[in-house]
Amino acid sequence: MKKLADILEIRGTIKLITGLHIGAGKDEVKIGGMDNPVIRNPLNGEPYIPGSSLKGKVRMLLELYYGLFEPNKGDVFSYEVYRKMKKELNNERIKVAKNLLRLFGTSGSDFKDFEKLPPEERREIEEIASTRISFYDLKLTEESRKELRERIGGLMTEEKTEVKINRITGTSFGGALTSKERIPAGTKFEFKLCLKVFEGDNEEELLDLVKKGLRLLELDSLGGSGSRGYGKVKFRSEKYGEGKLECISHLKKREPFALDLSSAF
Amino acid sequence: MGYKKLRLLLKFETNYVTPLMADTLFGEFCWVYGWLKGEDELKRLLRDGKPIAFSDIFPEGYLPFPKYPKDPFSVSPETPEEYGRFKRLKKRRYLEKEIFKECIEKGGSFESILCCIRDKVLEVLKKEEEEGKKKEIIATEPSIHVSIDRIKGTAAEGKLYHLEETFTEKGELYVLYKEELLSKDDIKEIFQILGLVGVGAKKSAGKGKFSVEVSEGWDLPEVKEKNWFISLSTGLPRGDEVEEYYAEFFTKYPKHGREVAIPRVFKNPVILAKPGSVFKISEERKQNPEEPYGELKSGVSPLSDKGHRHSFLIVPLFVG
Numbered sequence: 001m002k003k004l005a006d007i008l009e010i011r012g013t014i015k016l017i018t019g020l021h022i023g024a025g026k027d028e029v030k031i032g033g034m035d036n037p038v039i040r041n042p043l044n045g046e047p048y049i050p051g052s053s054l055k056g057k058v059r060m061l062l063e064l065y066y067g068l069f070e071p072n073k074g075d076v077f078s079y080e081v082y083r084k085m086k087k088e089l090n091n092e093r094i095k096v097a098k099n100l101l102r103l104f105g106t107s108g109s110d111f112k113d114f115e116k117l118p119p120e121e122r123r124e125i126e127e128i129a130s131t132r133i134s135f136y137d138l139k140l141t142e143e144s145r146k147e148l149r150e151r152i153g154g155l156m157t158e159e160k161t162e163v164k165i166n167r168i169t170g171t172s173f174g175g176a177l178t179s180k181e182r183i184p185a186g187t188k189f190e191f192k193l194c195l196k197v198f199e200g201d202n203e204e205e206l207l208d209l210v211k212k213g214l215r216l217l218e219l220d221s222l223g224g225s226g227s228r229g230y231g232k233v234k235f236r237s238e239k240y241g242e243g244k245l246e247c248i249s250h251l252k253k254r255e256p257f258a259l260d261l262s263s264a265f
Numbered sequence: 266m267g268y269k270k271l272r273l274l275l276k277f278e279t280n281y282v283t284p285l286m287a288d289t290l291f292g293e294f295c296w297v298y299g300w301l302k303g304e305d306e307l308k309r310l311l312r313d314g315k316p317i318a319f320s321d322i323f324p325e326g327y328l329p330f331p332k333y334p335k336d337p338f339s340v341s342p343e344t345p346e347e348y349g350r351f352k353r354l355k356k357r358r359y360l361e362k363e364i365f366k367e368c369i370e371k372g373g374s375f376e377s378i379l380c381c382i383r384d385k386v387l388e389v390l391k392k393e394e395e396e397g398k399k400k401e402i403i404a405t406e407p408s409i410h411v412s413i414d415r416i417k418g419t420a421a422e423g424k425l426y427h428l429e430e431t432f433t434e435k436g437e438l439y440v441l442y443k444e445e446l447l448s449k450d451d452i453k454e455i456f457q458i459l460g461l462v463g464v465g466a467k468k469s470a471g472k473g474k475f476s477v478e479v480s481e482g483w484d485l486p487e488v489k490e491k492n493w494f495i496s497l498s499t500g501l502p503r504g505d506e507v508e509e510y511y512a513e514f515f516t517k518y519p520k521h522g523r524e525v526a527i528p529r530v531f532k533n534p535v536i537l538a539k540p541g542s543v544f545k546i547s548e549e550r551k552q553n554p555e556e557p558y559g560e561l562k563s564g565v566s567p568l569s570d571k572g573h574r575h576s577f578l579i580v581p582l583f584v585g
Contacts, residue, residue: 001307004300007461024408041280042404043432051279051471052410060413074416105469134462137279137471192278194461198300250461 002130002198006252010210010259012245013141014049014191017232019158019182022053022223036180036224038157046145047156047183051135053223054193058135059104061216062209066096079106079125098128099205103195105131132196132206138189148187158184162228182230191235191245207247207259214245215264235261268556271440271449273456274478275322280406280432281473283465285322287498288519288537290438291576293464294319296522297455308572310446311561317442317452318557318578320497321540324402325435327359328485328582329541331495333379333511350390357386358541359402362485364389369486375493375585403433428467436475439483439497439580441557453479485582491554494581496542501535501577502558506550512542519565519575532566532575543584555581 024039038047059076063069068077068085075081082097089097106129114122140148140156148156164176195210197203214235221231237246240258248256283289294317299307310316323329342348360382368381412424442452456477463473496502499517519532546554558579565575 001299001304003303004297004458007458009461039408041432042406043401043434050408052467055470056410056413060415063415069415074414074421076412076415131469134469134474135471136474139278196462250458 002127002200004196004251005199005201006197006203007250008195008197008203008207009192009248009250010195010245011190011192011248012235012237013188014138015234015236016183016185016187016189017234018185018221018229019160020049020187020223020231020233021180021182021225022049035178038181038183045154046140048140049138049189049222051137054138054217055104055133055135057220057222058213058217059100061220062100062213065212065216066093066100068093068097068100076107077101079128083121095205096209098124099202099209101128102201103131103133103206103209105129127200130196130198132198132201133210134194134196136192136194138191141188141190144186144188148184152184156183157181180225208264211259211261211264215261218243218261267444268441269444269449270481270483271442271452272480272483273438273440273452274325274480275436275438275456275460275475276477277433277436278460278474278476279463279471280430281463281465282428282430282467283473284431285436285464285473287319287321287500287540287578287580288517288576289465290319290322291317291578292522293459294455297458298451301455301458311572311574313443313446314561315443315557315578316446317440318498318500318559318576318580320439320580321499322436322438323359323540324433325437326362327402327437328362328365329495329497329539330357330360331379331382331543331584332513332539332541333543346394350387350394353390354383354386360386361389366486369488369584373585378584403431405429405431430472439582441555441580449479449481453477488583488585490585491546491551491583493543493545493585494554494558494583496538496540496544496558497580497582498540498559498578499537500559500579501537502544502579503560506547506558507544508547509545510538510542512538512544514538521566521568529567533564535562535565535575535577537577538579544581554583557581 021036022039024037039050040047063077069075070077070081077097077100079101082101086094106125114125117125152158159179160182161177161179164173165171166173195206197206218234220226222233223231225231234242235245236242237244237258239246239256243260243262245259245261246256247259295307295311298310321329342351364382364385367385368378371381407427408430409425409427411420413419414421440452456479460475460477462468465473514536516534517537518534520530521532544558558581559577561574562577563569563574566573
């Protein structure tokens with residue numbers, strides 16, 4: 001069993017530079033309701049950003065950046081994919097690949113032939129297992145909650161209507177009118193993620209990957225319709241300013257320090 | 266060897282996926298204990314048999330609704346409204362703690378306490394009907410997830426799945442622990458870590474996060490006679506510990522977390538009783554009625570030979 005060396009809490013705010021749409025995936029349409037509603041907390045009706053959207057997007061961007069994904073199907077980079085690709089990777093990329101698996105975890109299907117594997121591979125899996133990163137579902141900041149209630153009302157969102165243009169007539173295409181619910185630009189969410197660091201892990205390398213992942217998210221987008229300008233975000237720390245996040249150690253007596261996303265690349 | 270009582274108040278920062286049952290919490294607790302203190306210390310703790318027992322997590326201010334199929338819970342209703350109320354009474358998952366306290370303080374036999382609970386809950390249901398509103402304390406919502414195809418950048422084929430997520434603001438948890446093995450600070454630290462990294466499924470994707478406040482003792486009245494208890498945990502007492510019961514059993518297919526690399530994540534299926542099940546203790550257990558009931562079972566996990574145990578432990582709440 002591994003021993004825990006530290007738990008790092010990375011926190012700050014995430015600000016929407018453009019409207020954000022993370023769909024609720026509703027299987028029902030209410031009369032008079034919006035076509036594409038955003039995901040909301042059913043207890044208080046407030047929109048939120050699911051941690052799964054953040055984790056999925058950051059993981060995908062890092063895998064694309066390092067070219068580490070299943071090359072034929074475009075599937076997630078799992079231990080099984082790593083095992084197949086290992087021979088083609090140099091030492092530097094093996095290090096990154098293992099850190100990606102440490103951070104984002106492995107799937108149960110990775111271990112289906114576990115007992116038949118050579119001992120060194122089993123040791124490697126055991127060392128990698130246990131997902132280090134832990135994202136949070138993000139809630140509105142108190143300031144944004146108040147502002148949205150005052151400006152928009154209880155719904156807290158905007159409705160954006162879009163239409164396809166007919167290439168011949170230059171007018172709107174019949175039947176191609178859609179509307180999407182978005183959380184408006186300027187809204188802020190409380191951002192938090194935790195990172196478990198076990199003895200033997202290289203904290204600096206793991207933090208560097210987190211930093212790169214979050215910076216890539218700033219450069220890309222979150223949620224749906226990213227190519228149409230939705231979901232551009234910026235991170236900020238109250239303590240350290242724009243493009244930075246605060247990093248707090250929970251098990252070691254260390255002073256909080258800044259995670260500077262601008263120095264990621 | 267005495268057990269001490271703790272009450273943990275959890276403020277949920279996110280929703281959660283896995284129902285927060287006592288055996289799940291025990292497993293999560295053991296992993297963090299091992300990560301902090303090492304495998305040898307964890308094995309030493311588990312050798313004890315009943316080092317610590319957890320209740321399930323209930324919404325703040327609520328307890329599990331007692332399961333008691335015979336009288337006084339099956340009084341025949343006289344009007345359609347009463348019939349509707351009795352139906353809702355039977356379906357109730359939670360009991361207001363204030364009602365429980367009031368009925369215990371009023372005293373009387375186990376049956377008269379249950380009669381009091383029935384009458385008070387029917388009053389609450391009638392009031393809800395008259396006011397036309399019901400306060401939501403817990404809500405579940407399905408959520409749809411998909412993995413992104415790294416080549417096309419769109420939703421990956423065959424990777425769509427749905428989860429049932431639970432939303433609640435605050436939860437409560439009751440703990441019995443052996444003070445010679447664990448301290449209040451140990452338990453607090455472990456729950457703070459669990460709150461940070463999350464509990465249950467999808468913890469790395471934003472679920473099961475909370476902050477925790479720990480207080481000594483329970484805020485529940487105690488009865489003098491300790492014959493019957495309401496189980497606060499998903500668990501199962503040993504056959505020699507109880508002699509009568511009104512329990513709701515179910516088959517659970519427990520899983521290992523992602524903490525271990527094993528080919529089969531499922532443990533063997535187990536039969537457990539839901540919280541709210543009511544048990545009458547046996548003569549043997551009358552010497553030490555307040556200890557947790559049930560046991561840490563080996564043979565459930567494929568890793569039993571490595572010392573893995575599954576918790577069947579129950580935290581009792583005596584009702585007379």
